[in-house]
Amino acid sequence: MAASLTLLVIVAVTIRAALYRSSLAEPIAERVEVVSPITAWKRVIEGLALLDLGVSPYSGDVFHETPLIIYLFHFLVDYAEITFMLADVIAAVALYMAVKDFNKQVFRKQKFALEANRYPADCLELIRSPTEMHYIPLKVAMFYLLNPFTILSCVAKSTCGLNNAVLALFVLTTIKGNVLLSAIFLCLATYQSIYPLTLCAPAMLYLMQHQYIPVNPRRASFWWFVVQYLFMYLGSLFVIVCLSFFLLGSWDYLPSVYGFILSVPDLTPNIGLFWYFFAEMFEHFRLFFLCVFQINVFFYTIPLCIKLKDHPVFLMFMQLAVISIFKSYPTVGDTALYLAFLPVWSHLHRFLRNIFLVSCVLLACSALFPVLWHLWIYAGSANSNFYYAITLLFNVAQILLVSDYFYAYLRREHHLTYGLYLKKKDGSEATLVLK
Amino acid sequence: MAAHRCSRCSWLLLVFIFSFYVSAKSEEATQANDEHASVVDNPQTAAETGKQPSEERLWEATQVNEAVPIDAAAHKQDFPVPGSVLTPTPQLKDDFKEELVIRPLQSGDIYASFQFRTVWETDFTTGSKVSHYRLFPKSLGQVISKFSVRELHISFTQGYWRTMQWGQPYLPSPPGAELWVWFQDTVTDVDATWKELTNVLSGIFCASLNFIDSTNTVQPSASFKPLGIANGTDHRFLRYATLPREIVCTENLTPWKKLLPCGSKAGLAVLLKSEKLFHSSFHSQAVHIRPVCQDWQCKSTSLELRQTLNVVFDLHTSGQGKQEWSLFKMFSRTLTEACPLASSSKIYIDVTDNPQEEQFELSPATPLLSQAVVLGDRRTFSVYDLTQQVTFGTVRSLNVLIRWKSTQGDMLRPLLHAERYVAGYGLQTGEIHTLMYNNHPFRSFPVLLLDSVPWYLRLYVHTLTVTSKGKDNKPSYIHYQPSKDRIRPHLLEMLVQLPPHSVTEVTVQFERALLKWTEYTPDPNHGFYVGSSVINALVPSTVAMHTNITQEQPLFSNFFPCKEESSYFMRVYTEPLLVNLPTPDFSMPYNVICLTCTVVAVGYGSLYNLLTRSFQIEEPNPGLAKRIANVIRKMRGVPPL
Secondary structure, eight states: OHHHHHHHHHHHHHHHHHHHHSTTHHHHHHOTTTOOTTTOHHHHHHHHHHHHTTOOGGGSSSOOSOHHHHHHHHHHGGGHHHHHHHHHHHHHHHHHHHHHHHHHHHHHHHHHHHHTTOSOGGGGGGSOOHHHHHTHHHHHHHHHHSOHHHHHHHHTTOTHHHHHHHHHHHHHHHHHTOHHHHHHHHHHHHHHSSGGGGGHHHHHHHHHHHTTOOOOTTSHHHHHHHHHHHHHHHHHHHHHHHHHHHHHTSSTHIIIIIIHHHHOOOOOOOSSSHHHHHHSOOGGGHHHHHHHHHHHHHHTHHHHHHHTTTOHHHHHHHHHHHHHHHSSSOOHHHHHHHHTTGGGGGGGGGGOSSHHHHHHHHHHHHHHHHHHHIIIIIIOSSOHHHHHHHHHHHHHHHHHHHHHHHHHHHHHHHHHHHOSSOBOTTSSBOOEEEO | OHHHHHHHHHHHHHHHHHHHHHHHHHHHHHHHHHHHHHHHHOTTOHHHHHHHHHHHHHHHHHHHHHHHHHHHHHHHTTSOOGGGGGSOOTTOOEEEEEEEEEEEOTTSOEEEEEEEEEEEOOOSTTOOOOOOOSSSOHHHHHHHHHTTEEEEEEEEEESOOOHHHHOOOSSOOOSEEEEEEEEOTTOSOHHHHHHHHHHHHHHHHTSOGGGOOGGGEEOOSSSSOOSSOOSOOOGGGEEEEEETTOOOOHHHHHHHHHTSTTTTTSGGGGGOOHHHHTSSSEEEEEEEEEEEESSTTOOSEEEEEEEEEEEEEOHHHHTTTOOEEEHHHHHSOOBOOOOTTOSEEEEEEEOTTOTTSSSEEEESOOOOEEEEEETTEEEEEEEEETTSGGGGTTTTOBOOEEEESOOOOOOOOOSEEEEEEEEOOSSSEEEEEEEEEEOOSSOOEEEEEEEEEOTTEEEEEEEEEEEETTEEOOOSEEEEEOOBTTTBOEEEEEEEEEOTTEEEEEEEEEEEOOOOGGGSOSSGGGOEEEOOOEEEEEEEOHHHHOTTGGGGSOGGGOSSOOSTTTEEEEEEEOOOEEEOOOOOOTTOHHHHHHHHHHHHHHHHHHHHHHHHOOEEEOOOOOOHHHHHHHHHHHHHTOOOO
């Protein structure tokens, strides 16, 4: 396993290094699907240039990354390519280890359940076997490292790669059960782009399960753990925010980074839903819809937590997907992170309803993005509606994909309790519906 | 690093102080030269030379007269009584001069430059209210005192000045409208005052100056230093804005003419007929207000209002092939009198290239000649003094006429000129190229380049390159203020040394932003204008360039190059740019709102569905007949089917 992982890493690094050296690197770095106004490498360089000119990078509206990123690249700007490749490798290895550990736990739980004879007799074909699960961690690493979206994002030096690495480390430390590190990495991810805030809930659920604390709001131990985790999380957030303040000597970065993410002033086209909607919005409804769209991202946390409180890792996957679909400046790098989790749920494939259609739509959209962009921006033979239509389709496909996995997960859980071949009262074969 | 930057700044400051010193000096020198020349070159007009001392004496007498009331006023103002300003103030004196310079250009066009100068011996800076106006226009005077303006420069220009064909203009101005104002340091909220001032000026000049807001206003740190006397040059009190899209026409000319003491009734202003002025290749009108010294000691200041109007007539197309022009042909008027309120009223015709009348013939001939160093070049002018009745001759009207004999002759190429364009294709990115030409054969000189770019072209300053002669030319000073979306534009100022006989290219990349649909102009596919870059320079003088000028001057006078004439201040404006931006579809806001909301609803709906419902076995609905039968069976008390 370790050997194949090493091989995979070598292949992935070679592909990236080759692309860095090729003439493709520059056009890729300009693609609006790959870089957003926050993550664009060009803007990071601009921030560094402004710092060299003695101007605060946040005095203008070009640089929107966090102060830590600018200080990181202040020292690493000459090794940027290595840094981004390293970030990808770290993310992949972290996911590999996390999924390996997670699979072990899944298997252990399944064994206990089988020993306790909790599964209905006809559910044996839903039971996962170790041989089937053996290659899942490697597949996850492969899905992340060899995903064209990740490769493009890395070649464009989008700082999204760093965020993904931080999130992957958060997943790893959570699954390993390290409360402090989990809180610290989650705080780093939140600091980079507010949205991972919602991952707080799955992390706490998982860690409570790990420590055998019952998830019951009436118990003091539950609240004690919540307070503990939030203290670590908010404490490290406080430290990091103050550290940024002392690095720059001003609070300018708060409106420039978080205000920019929340108020969406930059309408540069991207794969998300915000840009065209707010370019075409009537001025007096702007604030209302801005609030609606931003609340939408955070809104699903609590209902999802209630529904999936026994499956925090799947909840994490759902949250990552929701964030990457509904965030204000999404890039394909964000999509790549949650797509990497798909092999973990490979046992759900028999319950997926429209995976073929969705994959076709996703592939077609990925191909059509550059085509319609060219027609609009360079050839002038199409207009913005063409590109917008593709972003709509891409997002519908992503939503269908996620809700399909959610459906399949719930259905499998239902079958594990009530049996796979359900019968009606009269003994004929029953169909399962949502009611 | 800081020390280094400090030294740069101080050096820059030095350069500019020097530049104003030089320009002031050269002005003085010019005036002195002027008088000197008219005295020396025209010994035959003995009568006129005879008058000179008497005028001098007269001037001195008024000085003495004036000194007493000022003293008295000073005593009175020991304690500020508000009533004291209402006392009649006979010492307030104003003086009006008008002049027209006509320069035949090498391209065959004619350049006419009007200047009307009103000097008012009053002091606005003390903040005292003035309610009595004579020659100075009241509308402007009130604006200046209300908004505590120290200096005000406003210009409206239609067309672009072609430096390579026409040489340097006397007063440069960018296409469209330009406004720059120095406020007094007593102003607390400069931005609010500026906003109000632009709105008021917009009304006075019938122009769209009310479109000046924070998105096109900048505060240059080194360019646009005060032209009048100023004790502080803190650029917080400076505001500069251009409207490159502004179209100048009759409605701007009429209010401009109304500011003149004689209106358009008498004097040179009768020539300003809009149907002719706007039938030209270039038209520029400006108002400059600045405080100037009253005397050599500069104990008291007066307010100078200069109204200028420059126009270039294309005589090839309107002259039906004949190469001649006259005042009547240009302006469809002749001159019959000077403005009675003017203390001086003169027409200058540049005859430098025509010393022996081999190029053109001037009639009526005038015996008066004058020499002046203009823009670093020694020029000779024929002068018509309109205050003398002799000038109008027997027909009581003056119609200056030039008839060309030959068209050849070479113009001295301007030592500095610049051009600008946008490179790149597509609507995503682009690159602004600014080319600056130093045509001086052996001297390099520094220029200060100012670029103000609207926020929707996002400049990337790390892509800034300055190259001359194929080599990297690092600017010794860069002041960059990045833009804020919808709040302020980019401001880039830098000091570049132009090597002799070279082209310096400044490039910077930008990204085009997609705007909200309401932020586009009504014709979005026409493109967006970017104002001209401004290049300020201390250009080595052409006079100093001629090393063999010795035949005209005594040998002892010119071994070392004379410092005052060695360089002069010059401002060059480049072309404005027209840049296309990507546009959304303006016709479908409803569709976009509906479709996007639908997609969000699909996401919300499918998650809501899965979150709130649970899996159940589907019980097929019994048929209608069976249901009715069951109802009946229930009534009968029999178990249902």
